[in-house]
Amino acid sequence: MDSIFKGQVALVTGGTKGIGKAIADTLKDKGAEVIVTARNTPEAGINGYYFIAADLTQPESAEMIAKEIIEKYGRIDIIVNNAGANLGPGGGYAALSDEDWYNDWQLNFMTAVRINKALLPTMINQNSGSIINISTGAAKQPIWDMTMSYSSAKAALNAYSKALASELGPKGIRVNVVSPGLVKTTLMLDFIENIAASSGSNFDDTFKAIMDKVGVPLNRMAEPLEVASLVAFLASPEAKYITGTNYSVDGGASPTV
Structure with a gap:
């Protein structure tokens, strides 16, 4: 699968760190030309x-990004x-x-709506x-004291x-959702640190409390690459009959079930 995306162009928003960077790296490693967006250029640069x-x-x-890509x-x-982020x-x-x-x-709903709307005319013309x-x-299992507004926005994204998958399927375009649980990113670690600080606790106790509340049978956070691997599969021809589905990586x- 090393060159499965050769000749294809991919956009990854928020693609300079965390899950987004893992996705961008994976698509690039498999042959895609990858565009990443973020508010600021990372200190380490973009290679x-x-x-x-x-x-x-x-x-x-969104229109600016779409115009530049095309x-x-x-x-x-x-x-x-x-x-996206829990703000x-x-x-x-x-x-x-x-x-x-x-x-x-x-951030968690309208950004996706606008990006898709700006780029979909090109996909529709390609018929792919x-x-x-x-x-x-958290869109399916909102935590009332941690993720209420974030969860509601992501639940809207799911719907x-x-x-969109139903509308675009006849036009050759697939739409899927990937729903990570707790993922070991800088953003997640900072989130836990902030909760610990605001509650007068420490990181380890706060992390244990969150894990107990969420309930993770594998008893650890996911690595970003574990999310990216699923995204790459769903984008590939191997998933060409999969659309309108929400996959959990939690x-x-x-x-x-």
């Missing part, structure tokens, strides 16, 4: 990727909407302001393409993805 600096929460960014490459084959404070409904709700929905929206297990945390 082997085409980088577009963009704040995806700004509505005009002008440079003339096509788009894979879109991975990975940009709202913990504490439940009373702790969330209108701005908290707005920010989580802008694969879109993979990165969601979260949108299913509807170590068995989901209580139902």
Whole structure:
């Protein structure tokens, strides 16, 4: 499978670190030309990727990104909407302001909607393409005191993805969702540190409390590459009859099949 994406162009939003970087690296290693977006160029630089600096929460960014990709490459084959984060404070409904709700929905839902809308005309003209929206297990198992606004935005992403798959299937375009659970990224580790600090606890005790609350039979966080490997499979021809599906990568945390 080393050159399975040769000749294909892939966009990975939020592709400079964490899960996004693992996805970008995996697609590149398998032959794709990969474009990554982030607000700022990483200090380590970008090697082997085409980088577009963009704040995806700004509505005009999607059209700018799409225009630059099509002008440079003339096509788009894979879109991975990975940009996202749990921005709202913990504490439940009373702790969330209108701005908290707005920010989580802008980053975790509307960014994907806008990117897809801007690039889909090209995919439709090609009569081919694969879109993979990165969601979260918390969309199905929201934690009221940690992920309320984030979970709701990602739940909307799940429903949108299913509807989009139904619309685009006849046009040769597949849409799937990957829902990670706890993944060992800098963002996740910082999230745990912040909860620990706000509760007067330490990292280890806070991590154990989260693991106990979520319930992970494999008893560890996922590595980013374990998510990226599934994304690469779903984008590949080997998954050409798979669309409209949501795959969990959560170590068995989901209580139902």
